Amino acid sequence: MKKLGLALITALLAVAVIGCAPKNESKTGQEKTTLKYGKAAGPYTVLFEEAVKPILEKQGYQLEVVDFSDLLQNDTALNEGEIDFNVEQHIAYAENFNKSQNGNLVPISPIPTVPAGLFSAKHTSVESITDGAVVAVPNDASNTARAYALLQKAGWIKLNPDVALGTVKQSDIIENKYNIEFVEMDSLNIPPALDDFDFAVITGSIVYNAGIDPSTAILQEDILEHLVLQVVVKEENKDTKWAKDIAAAYHSDEFKEYMKKNNTGLWFVPEELQ
Known part of the structure; x- marks a missing residue:
């Protein structure tokens, strides 16, 4: 009876742990396929949605957008784990955010940038x-x-x-x-x-x-270099498969072809993405 009772308790604990898993995690943090990205007004998320999102969807990812009124709110949500990534800032801004907000954000890939x-x-x-x-x-x-x-x-x-x-x-x-x-x-x-x-x-x-x-x-x-726009994630996620797949999409031949057809002078494209 004691053994049966211990087995029952162990099973209940396992169910409780599974039930407490984050809602955004259909799989582990490394393998999950549902991703949330932050969007603020600007061309960079528009470019992502038109040229990169379709590439990721072909790989089986589901992308969910969360709108923010400004980049500070966007980064705060990213830092707190409410979203998985954004494509709205350069390295200098991310570094300033980390210093002023005790953040832990890191860039994982450059993206096309509109010059000042x-x-x-x-x-x-x-x-x-x-x-x-x-x-x-x-x-x-x-x-x-x-x-x-x-x-x-x-x-x-x-x-x-x-x-x-x-x-x-x-x-x-x-x-x-x-x-x-x-x-x-x-x-x-x-x-x-x-x-x-x-x-x-x-x-x-x-x-x-x-x-x-x-x-x-x-x-x-x-x-x-520090003003080139970036894909940004929390440091703990930089080596996940999904983060690497996002970066790879920006380096893909499909994305390069899109930029060749659609860049009419608005975008500066980093050499490694050409």
């Missing part, structure tokens, strides 16, 4: 700059740095060469020969206010969301 550009409603070339011009730049750390790097490329300012280009701030400008007035502001607010400035630096996702023709950029940035 210099735009104007009043001028058509960098040579049109005049003394005292007012220039809008994004106010978040990673994009502020890329904006000043772009303005240095335009020949308007000179940055401290001892400071890494990916971390420069306005205080790192050592030469401002046109006495430019810089207005640092939320990226989302720059396109509607474009008429208020002589020039403005607008990042790729904002260009897309605002419906701006990227070919109207006066100058585009040379994308630094």
Whole structure:
């Protein structure tokens, strides 16, 4: 009887453990085929849905989208395990999130990226700059740095060469020969206010969301490695089969063919994806 009682208890415990398995885990974390991804407004998830999702579905994956109003909410959900991955950020943003939010996010593959550009409603070339011009730049750390790097490329300012280009701030400008007035502001607010400035630096996702023709950029940035967009997961999932399959889909011949047919100048495609 004692043996029978122990066997019954063991069986009940096994059932309880199975019943407590996470709902998103149809299989183990390594083998699961139902994946949730975070979506915020921008071109990167749209590209994923049009070009990569079909590849994964052919392999038997089921993809479920969760919409967020901004990238911070998206990353918070990813960090807390509510979603499995997103394709909305570059390395610099992920690193800033990890530092400020005690996060544990890692990139697993680069993806095509829309470069930041210099735009104007009043001028058509960098040579049109005049003394005292007012220039809008994004106010978040990673994009502020890329904006000043772009303005240095335009020949308007000179940055401290001892400071890494990916971390420069306005205080790192050592030469401002046109006495430019810089207005640092939320990226989302720059396109509607474009008429208020002589020039403005607008990042790729904002260009897309605002419906701006990227070919109207006066100058585009040379994308630094840490500003290339990435597939991002929690560190504990980076070696799972599903994470590797997502990365492989972006490197596949099918995806390369899609980009050849559909890239009309919006996208910078990393060399390893070409």
